[in-house]
Amino acid sequence: MLALDGDKRPCRVRSSNAGHLLWTGIVPEERAETVVRALMGPSSFCGWGVRTIAAGQARYNPMSYHNGSVWPHDNALIGAGLARYGFREQAARIFEGIFSAATYIDLRRLPELFCGLPRRETQGPTFYPVACTPQAWAAGAPLLLLQACLGLRFDAEARQVIFEQPILPEFLGEVVLRNLRLDGGTVDVTLRRSGTHVVADVLRRDGPVRVIVTT
Secondary structure, three states: OOEEOOOOOEEOOOEOHHHHHHHHOOOOHHHHHHHHHHHHOOOOEOOOOEEOEOOOOOOOOOOOOOOOOEOHHHHHHHHHHHHHOOOHHHHHHHHHHHHHHHOOOHHHOOOOOEOOOOOOOOOOOOEOOOOOOOOHHHHOHHHHHHHHHHOEEEEOOOOEEEEEOOOOOOOOOEEEEEEEEEOOEEEEEEEEEEOOEEEEEEEEEEOOOEEEEEO
């Protein structure tokens, strides 16, 4: 349920909000895959990202502000939610869509939102004419999506920087993370694709910090 109508009846609308539930972790494990299939199906995922409202819903309009457009920060939260439940490949698809959209934008600065029209070869996204550009929360979206794909988390008690089942989207073969700080120590790490896996190399380490990669 997304809202109530004028008669206080539930409006059962398929929206991107379900991805926020994954991000919070309140979705039961046995229901997570169903949510993921809905979010990544063609009615919701337009190729650039997940629409706020799925195609076919009563209020759907891909050129509206909230009823079918694509918001980068919204998609970052969804990607983090997908990764939380182990769906990193789907998170990488969202990351690729958002990144590709940015390549059509001046200085690669992501806007507040863009229209949710289907992605087509050789054509960029349709821009929302009065979207804020740049937008601070949109600027942070790629960083959260990168963290989601890499499975990056920190165990302060064990002094560990952990990469849990990391993957890299197709457009990114290698990434270097510098000055990851934990309990007075710092570490620089390179992660690169090697076949179907991602391997990590520690470039520099200061202090009692360990890097752990799980598969």
